[in-house]
Structure formats: structure tokens, C-alpha cells
Amino acid sequence: MYAQMIKSEASREDPEKLAAFQTRIDAGEKIEPKDWMPQGYRKTLIRQIGQHAHSEIVGQLPEGNWITRAPTLERKAILLAKVQDEAGHGLYLYCAAETLGVSRDELTEMLLDGRMKYSSIFNYPTLTWADMGAVGWLVDGAAIMNQVPLQRTSFGPYSRAMIRICKEESFHQRQGYDIMMKMAQGTRAQKRMAQDALNRFWYPSLMMFGPSDKESVHSEQSMAWKIKMNTNDELRQKFVDQTVPQAEYLGLTVPDPDLKWNEETGHYDFSQPDWSEFFDVLKGNGPCNRERLAARNKAWDDGKWVRDGLLAHAEKKAARKVAAE
Numbered sequence: 001m002y003a004q005m006i007k008s009e010a011s012r013e014d015p016e017k018l019a020a021f022q023t024r025i026d027a028g029e030k031i032e033p034k035d036w037m038p039q040g041y042r043k044t045l046i047r048q049i050g051q052h053a054h055s056e057i058v059g060q061l062p063e064g065n066w067i068t069r070a071p072t073l074e075r076k077a078i079l080l081a082k083v084q085d086e087a088g089h090g091l092y093l094y095c096a097a098e099t100l101g102v103s104r105d106e107l108t109e110m111l112l113d114g115r116m117k118y119s120s121i122f123n124y125p126t127l128t129w130a131d132m133g134a135v136g137w138l139v140d141g142a143a144i145m146n147q148v149p150l151q152r153t154s155f156g157p158y159s160r161a162m163i164r165i166c167k168e169e170s171f172h173q174r175q176g177y178d179i180m181m182k183m184a185q186g187t188r189a190q191k192r193m194a195q196d197a198l199n200r201f202w203y204p205s206l207m208m209f210g211p212s213d214k215e216s217v218h219s220e221q222s223m224a225w226k227i228k229m230n231t232n233d234e235l236r237q238k239f240v241d242q243t244v245p246q247a248e249y250l251g252l253t254v255p256d257p258d259l260k261w262n263e264e265t266g267h268y269d270f271s272q273p274d275w276s277e278f279f280d281v282l283k284g285n286g287p288c289n290r291e292r293l294a295a296r297n298k299a300w301d302d303g304k305w306v307r308d309g310l311l312a313h314a315e316k317k318a319a320r321k322v323a324a325e
């Protein structure tokens, strides 16, 4: 439906402008907020950047859950810094989306009333400390795999936000792997926890790349506009190829009996996630969807007095400036 809407919008636009825009994209030029752009390009970016921003914000919840229970002061400081980084990523991305003419408040309202999505992965619970390792290693690892190419995306503010985000994500991934290493080399019980975390996060991490290319409604147009640089399946394969040797190094087993190296293709063959579970999570039926949205709604309501106070202060300051002129 969305793809049809984009096509029908394009049919109402000036063909010469559309062609000139595509020439700029094909030449690798960056599109900046004041440049002419097709409505569909603007809408697609608002959807993707907005959902990406929401993912960073909601993504603080599964790890924030463990800050008070981190096993050492050092681990607590690291986790706190990581979760704060995710908040920062959300803010850069909301700013990038704002340059397209949508306010952060509008985007937030769409998240809170369920009109906009956030990444499926954050609807899974974090049950043990080893999950902090698995989230950093696998979830941030999948996020980087998707975001490194997005540094070259065609929309300038999104591309620039991604450059800084990727630097921070790589620290996140390493801290997760470091937790996994400690757990995997620890007692038998700790190694079991690490294996259990890998078992639970493997397939949800594969789902982060989105549905298979056959089911992906946006990929074709988004890639023509260089909003996306790779297909979902391409990135999923790269992630598997990169992560399996890392699991082997840890002495852990990827929970996929069909996983095997394919000499001919030069890639791992692997089992697909349960796509019916993915679509069910998207519909709001994952293990933590209700809890996550309730937490964000509560934060929004609890923060109202701060927003009102800041607004009243800004209005007073503006009125004083006018009176002084």
C-alpha cells in the first residue's frame, strides 16, 4: 500500500524535477533539507529516520533494566555510558528528521499511540546479566552492520548523524563481546548463562534486518533513492558471516543445527528466523511490546512539567527581548 502511495505521489510530480533529482542521487550527491525532493523521498526518510530514532530511545529500556544490577562498579559505569549514548543517538536522529518538516513531538506522539514502529528486537526481555553481553555483541553488532553503509545514505543530515553513531556503536559492540568473553571463560554456570543468552538473542537479532527481500515492501524504492544501501538479506548474510567465527572463538554454539560453511558461495548457510513470530511482534504481540510502550508513555507524561516549564521560560525570555527592543 505504501509503495503504491509513493508511486501515485510520484505521478503527480513534475517529471523533469524527478529526473533531475534521480540524476543527483545516481551521481552520489547528498540531498540537503532545503533542496527540492519528491514527497515520497521525504515521507520514506521521515518513516525510516523516525523509526530508527524511536528504536534508540526504546532500546534504552532492556539495558537500563540492568544498570542497578551490574556486577561491578566498572561494569555499571560502562553500561550507564552506553545507555546514555543510545539516548544521544535518538536525539541526533530526531534532529535529522526535523529538517524534513516533522517535529520531535509529532514523531513521539506517533510512537506513543502506535502509529510508528521501533525495532522488533526491543520487545524481547533481558533476563540475566549475560543478556547485556548478548545485546552489545549481537544487537549492536547487527545495528552496526546496517548502519555503516547508511553513512553513505543520500540524505545529508542522516548520513552525518550515522557517522558519529557508528563510532559509538563500535564501542558498544566491543563492550558486549567483552562481557561474553568473561562469562564464556568463567565458571560452568556463567558459560551456561552466556550460551542461554546467545540462544535467545540469535534469531531476534537476525530479524533486526527486516523481512526477507521477497517480503520487503520498501527496499526497491529506498535503494533507488539510496536511502538504503543494501537489501535486508544481504546485510543479514554479512552479519551471520561475521558473527559465527566470533561465537566459535567464545566456545559457544550458534543455535542453528543447519548452520554450515558453504565452500561454493563463500558464505554460511543458515536457517531463517520464524517470520510469523516477527510479524506477530510487529503487530504488538511480542513478549514486551505493552511494557515498552507503557514505559515510554509514562516517561512522556511524567516529563510534562519539565516541557511546560521550559516552554514558559522560553516565552518569558522572548517577551523580555521584545520589550527591550
Ligand code: FAQ
Pocket: 002, 047, 048, 051, 052, 053, 055, 056, 059, 060, 086, 117, 118, 119, 120, 121, 135, 139, 140, 143, 146, 207, 208, 209, 210, 211, 215, 216, 217, 218, 219, 222, 228, 232, 282
Ligand atoms: N523491527 O520494507 P521493509 C539499534 C518493518 S538501532 C520493526 O524491509 P525498510 C541501536 C518496516 O518498518 C535499530 N519493524 O522496511 C541500539 C516496514 O513497516 P512500515 C534500528 C521492522 O524500512 C542497539 C515493514 O517492516 N535500526 O538497534 C523491522 O525498507 C542496542 C517492511 O519492511 C534502524 O532503524 C524490524 N526489525 O527496512 C539501541 C536502521 N524490519 O514502516 C539500543 C535504519 C522491518 O511500512 C541498544 N532502518 N520492519 O510500517 C533500516 O535500515 C530499515 O528501516 C530496516 C527495514 C532495514 C530496519
